Structures are given as C-alpha cells and as structure tokens.
Amino acid sequence: MSSPQDLVRPCDIKGILHSHSRWTDGAHSLGSMVETAREIGLEYLGISDHYRSEAHQEGLDLGALKIQLAEIERLRRENPGFDVLQGIELDAEPDGSLPLESETLAQFDYVIVSFPENGGYDPGTFTEQVMRAASHPSVSILAQPLGDLMLRQQNGILDMEKVLEAAAAGRTAVEVTTNPTCSELDWTHCRRAQELGVFMSISPNAHRAARLVDFRHGAERAREAGLVCASILNTLTSEELRRYWASGEIPR
Structure with a gap:
C-alpha cells in the first residue's frame, strides 16, 4: 500500500511529452505552446508532431522535421530555464514494425508510437502487433494504451496484460491520456503497470495550447488510483529523462 506522501500530485509533473x-x-505555433507551458508552471514541453503516414497525411517528412528542430533550438535559446524536447509520433505499420530505422529515430529526444483506428491492423493479431511496438528498443512511449486502445480490449482484440509485460521488457512507458472529456479509464491496468514497473506518462495529447493544463486532471485521477511519483515518467526532469532514455537507468 502506497503512503500518501508517495502518491503523485499535479505539482509533481515536470513537463508534458505528448503535444502537437x-x-x-x-x-x-510552437512558440504559443511553449509560452503556455511556462505559464502553467511546467519545466519542459515535448513536441511530438506526427510523421507522415496514411492515417496522418498532414504529418512531417524528415526534411520538415529537421527544419522544425531549428525552430525548437531557437525556442530553447529564447527560454532559459525551460527545455523544449523534439519527439516524434509514428503510426505503427500493420505488422507492428516502425516506418523508420533505429538510426534515424536516434536523432529525436524520444519516440511515441500509436495505432490509429484506420491503420489497417489485423484484429486477429492485434495484441502481437502492439507488443512488437512496445518492445522495440527505439520506442519511448506507447501512445494511449490505457485510453483509446482500451476500447479495442473491450472488443476482445487486445490483451492488455501481454502489452504491459512487453512494455516492461522493453522499458517502454505507456501513456495515460488526461483529457477530462475522455471516457473513464480502467485504472486497474494503470495499477498493474505500476506493479510491473512500467513507467506511465500522464499526457493531455494537447492539440491546442489551452489543453496543456489537462495534465492536472490526469494527475488527480492518478493519485486517486494509487499511482506513485516513481511510476510517472514525467515527474522526471528533462535532464533525467535524457539520461534514462540514453542508458535505461532510472535516475532516482
């Protein structure tokens, strides 16, 4: 049983890792997102815009991502004491593999993988597809497995226990989406992730600056569910995150 002082609070969240x-x-704009993140007391913001795919035709190619990095580096210089990370959100291929090689993905601070509904995934092997992505050494965060993917579990095509075990083996965090308008999550799986030692990333998946603050709702819900700070990825500082992603060692 966790003691009250160990339970996560909104003020423990150092930054957000899933935003567009x-x-x-x-x-x-990136500048508006950074400005809002600073105003609400965060220490860093991860920008994880989409890589171009069938499901995200508006996504960026590698050339555009390189140009975006230049803007992110400028924002870092203009905002001393605040960090801006460049992540990337990839749609997994129909077999659960990634559309980019590990050498290319190493250019980014972190990698988020998602499974869009129109991604062409085989319901009969969907669990194996998600497990493959969750255990990939280049993947940092599995997007929305405790939210959107839960709906597929309820339809009997996803075994969340196996997904969490794969995430534990791959040291991949799983995302807890915090939009207060979303359906209630099954917090049993969050607690199971904690038992397995899987990091969770409390994230608003913000597509608007005003939605960044939704992380507070998620942290309150996580506290009610008994989740502790040591289980929440974004209670780490950006420096600690970079060390963890580079070495796999938890900087606690």
Whole structure:
C-alpha cells in the first residue's frame, strides 16, 4: 500500500511529452505552446508532431522535421530555464514494425508510437502487433494504451496484460491520456503497470495550447488510483529523462 506522501500530485509533473503544434494537426505555433507551458508552471514541453503516414497525411517528412528542430533550438535559446524536447509520433505499420530505422529515430529526444483506428491492423493479431511496438528498443512511449486502445480490449482484440509485460521488457512507458472529456479509464491496468514497473506518462495529447493544463486532471485521477511519483515518467526532469532514455537507468 502506497503512503500518501508517495502518491503523485499535479505539482509533481515536470513537463508534458505528448503535444502537437501547427506544424501538423495542432492549432497553435510552437512558440504559443511553449509560452503556455511556462505559464502553467511546467519545466519542459515535448513536441511530438506526427510523421507522415496514411492515417496522418498532414504529418512531417524528415526534411520538415529537421527544419522544425531549428525552430525548437531557437525556442530553447529564447527560454532559459525551460527545455523544449523534439519527439516524434509514428503510426505503427500493420505488422507492428516502425516506418523508420533505429538510426534515424536516434536523432529525436524520444519516440511515441500509436495505432490509429484506420491503420489497417489485423484484429486477429492485434495484441502481437502492439507488443512488437512496445518492445522495440527505439520506442519511448506507447501512445494511449490505457485510453483509446482500451476500447479495442473491450472488443476482445487486445490483451492488455501481454502489452504491459512487453512494455516492461522493453522499458517502454505507456501513456495515460488526461483529457477530462475522455471516457473513464480502467485504472486497474494503470495499477498493474505500476506493479510491473512500467513507467506511465500522464499526457493531455494537447492539440491546442489551452489543453496543456489537462495534465492536472490526469494527475488527480492518478493519485486517486494509487499511482506513485516513481511510476510517472514525467515527474522526471528533462535532464533525467535524457539520461534514462540514453542508458535505461532510472535516475532516482
């Protein structure tokens, strides 16, 4: 049983790792997203715009991502004391593999993998497809497995226990989406992730600057579910995150 002082609180969240800008399907510029993140007391913001795919035609190719990095580096210089990370959100291929090689993905601070509904995944092997992505050494975060993917579990095509075990083996975090308008999550799986030592990333998946603050709702819900700070990826500082992603060692 966790003691109350160990349970996560909104003030323990150092930054957000899943957000989108006007570079793809977000509503606001990188500068506006960074400004809002600073105003609500965060220490860093991860921009994880989409890589171009069948499901995300508006996504960026590698050339555009390189140009985006130049803007991110400028924002870092203009915002001392605040960090801006460049992530990338990939849609997994129909077999659960990734559309980019590991050498290319190493250019980014972190990698998020998602399974869009129109991604052409085989319901009969969907669990294996998600497990393959969750155990990939280049993947940092599995997007929305405790939210959107839960709906597929309820339809009997996803075994969440196996997915969490694969995430534990691959040291891949799983995302807890915090939009307060979303359906209630099955917090049993969050607690199971904690038991297995799987990091969870509390994330608003913000496509608008005003939605960044939704992380507070998620942290309150996580506290009610008994989740502790040591289980939440984004209670780490950006420096600690980079060390963890580079070495796999938890900087606690």
